Amino acid sequence: MWAVFVTNSRSRTTRGPSAVRPPASSDGEESPRWVNLGRACEILGVNESTVRRWADSGEIRCFRTPGGHRRFAEEDLFTLIRGDQDHALEAAAVRRIRRRLHSGSKDAGWYGTLDADEREALRPLGRRLVELVGDYITKRQPRAEIEAEVDAIGHSYGDLLVSRETPLLRAMEAFTFFRRSLDETAKQLAERDQMDAEQAAMAREQIGGLADRVLLGVTAAYDDR
Numbered sequence: 001m002w003a004v005f006v007t008n009s010r011s012r013t014t015r016g017p018s019a020v021r022p023p024a025s026s027d028g029e030e031s032p033r034w035v036n037l038g039r040a041c042e043i044l045g046v047n048e049s050t051v052r053r054w055a056d057s058g059e060i061r062c063f064r065t066p067g068g069h070r071r072f073a074e075e076d077l078f079t080l081i082r083g084d085q086d087h088a089l090e091a092a093a094v095r096r097i098r099r100r101l102h103s104g105s106k107d108a109g110w111y112g113t114l115d116a117d118e119r120e121a122l123r124p125l126g127r128r129l130v131e132l133v134g135d136y137i138t139k140r141q142p143r144a145e146i147e148a149e150v151d152a153i154g155h156s157y158g159d160l161l162v163s164r165e166t167p168l169l170r171a172m173e174a175f176t177f178f179r180r181s182l183d184e185t186a187k188q189l190a191e192r193d194q195m196d197a198e199q200a201a202m203a204r205e206q207i208g209g210l211a212d213r214v215l216l217g218v219t220a221a222y223d224d225r
Contacts, residue, residue: 032061032073032074032075032076033073033074033075034063034071034072034073034074035071035072035074035077036069036070036071036072037051037052037069037070037072039072039074040060040072040077043074043077043078044077044080051072052070054080055070055072059076059080060072060073060076060077060080061073061076093130093181093184093185093188094126094127094130096181096184097130097178097181100177100181107173107176107177107180108177109173110170110173110174110177111174113170118160118164118166121160122157122160125153125156125157126178128149128153129150129153129214130182130185132146132149132150132153132210133182133185133186133207133210134185134189136206136207136210137186137189137193137203137206137207138189138193146210147210147213150210150213150214151213151216151217152217153214153217154213154214154215154216154217154218154220155217155218155220155221156217157171157214157217157218157221158171158217158218158219158220158221158222159221161218161221161222162221162222162224162225168219168222171218171222175211175214175215175218178211179208179211182207182210182211183204183207183208185207186200186203186204186207187200187204189203190203190204
């Protein structure tokens, strides 16, 4: 539910796979190396639909071969990765969550009850929440702003779940699953930043506080229905 993928706001001159041959490079520039969809997914660590969506929005230069197959500019793929280095650990956390969701583990059984529209609607909120956790611990953003955005995310989750008549028990199962995932992220942040025991404990407590804010937002939506 909360497993999502980061997007990048860089604009591109060539948008979408409209060409039937590689777009011409500017004078003096080396022609880019083009890779297929499978390789693009491997480089970015995302699924095929995400790569296609980024290409269609102009995030990645792309063209179609005469046979209709997409080819992607390898340079753009690595630029996307480099541009997200500040959130590398958070991106890894999202990929870990996705693997667990699709592995059929017992604590992710609720995920199979969601339809495609529900998953797609909740995905952007989830990605942002994981990023905010990292921002909060590393102080990349004022904490008051983060707390306000986390509150809003909690309410958005709740409103969406209520509008789709998702049972409260199912919502709490999902929350518990991701609360554990956020705890794992806190531990990894502590290791990456070489925190001592006291700092690590404080980081976990802070993340727990953010998770509680989300929970309050979700339950408030159910109380208001």
